[in-house]
Amino acid sequence: MKRKIGVMGGTFDPIHHGHLVAASEVADRFGLDEVVFVPTGQPWQKSEREVSAAEDRYLMTVVATASNPRFTVSRVDIDRGGATYTTDTLTDLHRQRPGSELYFITGADALAQILSWQKLDELFDLAHFVGVTRPGYELDDHHLPDGSVTLVEVPAMAISSTDCRRRVADGRPVWYLVPDGVVQYISKRGLYQEPSS
Numbered sequence: 001m002k003r004k005i006g007v008m009g010g011t012f013d014p015i016h017h018g019h020l021v022a023a024s025e026v027a028d029r030f031g032l033d034e035v036v037f038v039p040t041g042q043p044w045q046k047s048e049r050e051v052s053a054a055e056d057r058y059l060m061t062v063v064a065t066a067s068n069p070r071f072t073v074s075r076v077d078i079d080r081g082g083a084t085y086t087t088d089t090l091t092d093l094h095r096q097r098p099g100s101e102l103y104f105i106t107g108a109d110a111l112a113q114i115l116s117w118q119k120l121d122e123l124f125d126l127a128h129f130v131g132v133t134r135p136g137y138e139l140d141d142h143h144l145p146d147g148s149v150t151l152v153e154v155p156a157m158a159i160s161s162t163d164c165r166r167r168v169a170d171g172r173p174v175w176y177l178v179p180d181g182v183v184q185y186i187s188k189r190g191l192y193q194e195p196s197s
């Protein structure tokens, strides 16, 4: 049988429990063998703010996923450099894991941006898309081609990386919003001390 692999792309600046619950729920729902977390290179959608160093985002993602035997982290987008295009991510992952079926997992907000992504039909050939619910965003399939997108309701986690960064800058806690190891990594590296966004 083909290996079924979830792909969770994100800036992960920092990774939080909203990302982890979404990945875990989709893995259970689709019987995925693995979920690969793929931290972005310098993301063009976020070029208005400084994104933390790729190595810090990569290491936080490793720390957050280390205890789950089905969760892995890929450096493809970081090592390619430059802006991340989802077609490149999926093409690289197909090359590394030949013959597998990819499930690209996005929150409701990111799914809403799908239509602005490049080469839609190529995207849908590379992966099945899974849109998960996210508090504050409407989840709908935007009349995308039949069978190309599945919408999944996941436990509501009103957490965003933006809020986590603000909390750290304000000296407020991020305990229980991000995994303990990530709280400690943020403090060890002194991340998010300056208000940025």
Ligand code: ATP
Residues within 6 Å of the ligand: 009, 010, 011, 012, 013, 017, 018, 019, 022, 105, 106, 107, 108, 109, 110, 111, 132, 133, 134, 135, 157, 158, 159, 160, 161, 162, 163
């Ligand atoms: P930022 O506030 O910096 O944009 P974020 O919290 O949105 O950060 P991203 O790294 O931008 O996190 O998101 C990566 C993916 O995870 C996107 O598909 C996004 O929709 C999804 N996601 C993020 N937070 C949640 C959440 N709380 N519930 C469900 N999906 C989420």
Ligand code: MG
Residues within 6 Å of the ligand: none
């Ligand atoms: Mg986001």
